[in-house]
Amino acid sequence: MSNNTDSIEQGVEDAQRAALKLATLSEAQRNEALHAIADAIDSHHEAILKENKKDVRHGEELLAKGEYSQALVDRLKLSESKLESISEMVRSVAQQEDPLEKTLTARHLDHGLDLYKVAVPIGVVGTVFESRPDALVQIAALSLKSGNSVILKGGSEAKHSNRVLYRLIIEATSDIPAGWAQHIEAREEVTALLAMDEKIDLLMPRGSSEFVQYIQDNTSIPVLGHTEGVCHVFVDKKADLQMASDVAFDAKVQYPAVCNAVETLLVHESVADAYLPDIVSRYEEAGVEVRGDEKTQSYVEVEDATEKDWATEYGDRIISVRVIDSLVDAIDHITTYSSKHTESIITEDSDRAEQFMRNLDSASVFHNASTRFSDGYRFGLGAEVGISTGKIHARGPVGLEGLTTYKYHLEGDGHIVASYAGEDAIPFQHEEFDGTWPPTADK
Structure with missing residues (x-):
């Protein structure tokens, strides 16, 4: 799209039309297109890496000026192995069960009057995401499999990588309705999108809380x-x-x-003396800066942790450590400072693990497992468009199911509401049954 409102509106209208057609494509057609995307990425490693180097080089220049962090530059980098994992992810999405046209419930309302709740695409999805170029491919693949058109807005720091990946995706999906994927780059285009509440069905921003809040405050x-x-x-x-x-x-x-890396380590005071020297030594050998509260500093020599540290996503080799008096205090600390993403308890006591997991309101809560498992691919979702820390309409890693909604199909035989009202009203049956839509002739 070019940077003007008319072209953006035209692009979104194209996406609307494509979404209607996309929803009617067979699973085989969508899967074939996904495999074509994976093949295109496999066949163009050299071209992709050439463009990616431009982004990384620019990122390193800004890192030297103090404008970028090392973590951001790391997220930008692609490699042969990374590209292989991206194409593997796309094929994994193709292998997922088709999320469309699934009959979620079937209910007899009365004889010959049957109601079906059926999974369908959301429609047109707009996404704004951070510096990782693989995010563009993940989001596009999941949108295609779930029958949604998608507007893709990546960060300017990855513009060369995003451009070549988007071009390959479009070329590989020439048999898919034109306009199903759109790529925008300018901030003013995002502003225009926010006003298109009658044409865009869902926005999925990936970024800081402030950025997401800005999106929420400026769109309906x-x-x-x-x-x-x-x-x-x-x-x-x-x-x-x-x-x-x-x-x-x-x-x-x-x-x-990445967002599922741990930022704060809480340690029960009864094991702090035995535990902290080993883990701090391991962290420091790996180049991790450790910041601790006063109690932590009584066991190991680390930098001071401030109140700000407890609420900070470092996205870097930094971790804050706090010694906690009890399980309840650990839960209270997490409730106070967590972004409701992912928490983990390490314990051999299943009752204490259950208390921890029941009493926290985060999207993912683990027992004896790394927070890094909070990921759509690792959860078996194929990939993810993001990790939702809210509660509606999807939560945690958002995969194919999170990109669908549903509609009701009612099959009748001349039924009218008047038959179910008044003194001679026919009672509804409201009985669940094992049926699918469309129903067979001999139902």
Whole structure:
């Protein structure tokens, strides 16, 4: 799209028309297109990496000036192995069960009057996402599989990578209704999108809480927000300390730049003396800066943690550590500072684990597992368009199911409401039955 309101409106109208056609395509047609996207990525590694290097080079220049963080530059980088994982992700989406035309419920209202609740696409989805170029492919793949048209707005820091990936996607899906995927780049185009509440059915911003709040405050389109990940690991007094060390290390170090990496480590005071020296040593050897509260500093020598640290998503090799008096205090700390993304407790006591998991309001709560498992691919969803920290309409990693809604199909035989009113009203049956829409002739 060019940077003017008329072209944006035309593009969104094209997306609307494409969405109607896309919803009628067979699963085989959508899967074939997804495999074509994966093949295109596999066949163009050199071209993709060439464009990606431009973004990384620019990012490193801004890093040197102090305008970018190392974490942001890391998120920008693509490699041969990363591209292989991207195409594998696209094929994984194709292998997922078709989310469309599933009959969610079937109910007899009366003889010959049957109601079906059927899964359908949302329609036109608008997305604004951060620097990771793979996000563009994930979102496009999930939108295609779920029968939705999509407007893609990536960060300017990844513009060269996004352009080449978008071009390959469009070329690979020439048999799919034109206009199903649109790519925009300018901020003014986002502003124009926010006003198109009659044409765009859902907005999915991925970014800071402030950014998501800005989107919510400036549109009447429903917003499914993916905000920051202030994730926690709590090492309980009943924890296996070697397990706790391995999990907390993985949760921070395996990939520090992503939203499901742990940012705060909480440690029960009864195991702090035995646990903290080992995990802090492991962190420091891996280049992680450790910041601790006063109690933590009585066990290990680390930097001071401030009140701001408890609510910060570092997205980098930094972690804040706090020594906690009890399980209840751990729950209270997380309730106060968490972004409701992902929390984990390390304990051998199943009752304490259950208390922790029941009493927290985060989208994902784990027992004896790294927060890094909070991911659409790892959850078996194929991929994700984001991780929703809200409660409506989807929560946690948003995959295919989160990109569908439903509508009701009623099959009758001349039925009228008057028959079910007044003194001689026919009673409704309202009985669930094992049926699917469209119904067979011999129902």
